[in-house]
Amino acid sequence: MDLAGRVILVTGASSGIGAAVARGLVQRGATVAASARRGALLETLGAASTHVADLSDPADALTLADAVLARHGRVDVLVNNAGVRVDGSVAEVGLEDLDRAFQVNALSPFVLAGRLVPGMAERGEGVVASVVAPQVSPGRRGMGAYAASKAALESFTQTLRQEVGGGRGVAVFAFDPGWVRTDLAPDGPGDPAEAAERLIGHLAAARSRRDIAS
Numbered sequence: 001m002d003l004a005g006r007v008i009l010v011t012g013a014s015s016g017i018g019a020a021v022a023r024g025l026v027q028r029g030a031t032v033a034a035s036a037r038r039g040a041l042l043e044t045l046g047a048a049s050t051h052v053a054d055l056s057d058p059a060d061a062l063t064l065a066d067a068v069l070a071r072h073g074r075v076d077v078l079v080n081n082a083g084v085r086v087d088g089s090v091a092e093v094g095l096e097d098l099d100r101a102f103q104v105n106a107l108s109p110f111v112l113a114g115r116l117v118p119g120m121a122e123r124g125e126g127v128v129a130s131v132v133a134p135q136v137s138p139g140r141r142g143m144g145a146y147a148a149s150k151a152a153l154e155s156f157t158q159t160l161r162q163e164v165g166g167g168r169g170v171a172v173f174a175f176d177p178g179w180v181r182t183d184l185a186p187d188g189p190g191d192p193a194e195a196a197e198r199l200i201g202h203l204a205a206a207r208s209r210r211d212i213a214s
């Protein structure tokens with residue numbers, strides 16, 4: 001898919017991988033709709049539109065999808081990148097943190113895809129990418145909420161792929177950025193810009209031969 005002129009919604013675009021993805025897409029001439037809670041950071045990206053949304057509330061996710069559709073008329077590519085890390089053992093993690101992890105990492109991406117994919121399927125083209133964490137999603141000591149919510153994200157992404165992928169023209173894939181140095185993973189050895197370029201390459205290819213692209 002030629003990304004120039006495509007309407008691309010990037011969630012979690014205020015920092016880390018999402019900010020690098022948004023910048024890279026702007027450079028390629030895409031019409032980027034950038035979203036996160038920290039609106040001031042979104043203004044630095046050169047995006048076509050910015051949308052402040054708190055994805056810990058799936059109602060905000062629906063409002064976000066509708067706002068981008070109202071502004072640009074369609075969404076060609078959805079990058080479900082926003083994520084929150086919640087640490088703590090299963091015994092320690094509080095209900096509020098557990099709820100936030102699942103809302104941001106799994107339920108809001110689900111809601112966004114559910115709202116935006118029908119238009120893609122109708123037009124016979126589109127891409128949905130979910131930024132996953134397969135190193136931790138099978139389970140990781142002290143990171144149970146994050147791991148389980150990322151496993152849910154992987155699961156629904158594969159379901160979506162079965163429902164609208166392949167012959168129907170919508171490419172759906174999970175993207176593994178690797179261990180990347182960001183606010184979420186300050187010790188990560190990887191470079192967010194390099195991970196973003198890999199993801200953009202998969203978006204441009206509009207397909208992935210593997211279930212989880214890296």
Ligand SMILES: NC(=O)c1ccc[n+]([C@@H]2O[C@H](COP(=O)([O-])OP(=O)(O)OC[C@H]3O[C@@H](n4cnc5c(N)ncnc54)[C@H](OP(=O)(O)O)[C@@H]3O)[C@@H](O)[C@H]2O)c1
Pocket residue numbers: 011012013014015016017018035036037038039053054055056081082083084104131132133134176177178179180181182183184185188
């Ligand atoms: N870094 C790694 O090694 C690594 C590895 C595997 C997967 N990932 C995934 O990569 C994605 C990007 O993370 P990152 O590493 O780039 O970390 P990051 O810099 O902390 O980025 C996280 C993004 O998510 C947004 N976000 C968090 N809570 C939100 C909320 N309630 N509502 C809306 N947006 C929210 C943040 O924006 P605001 O705070 O402005 O809302 C921020 O833009 C995440 O899904 C993460 O799980 C990262």
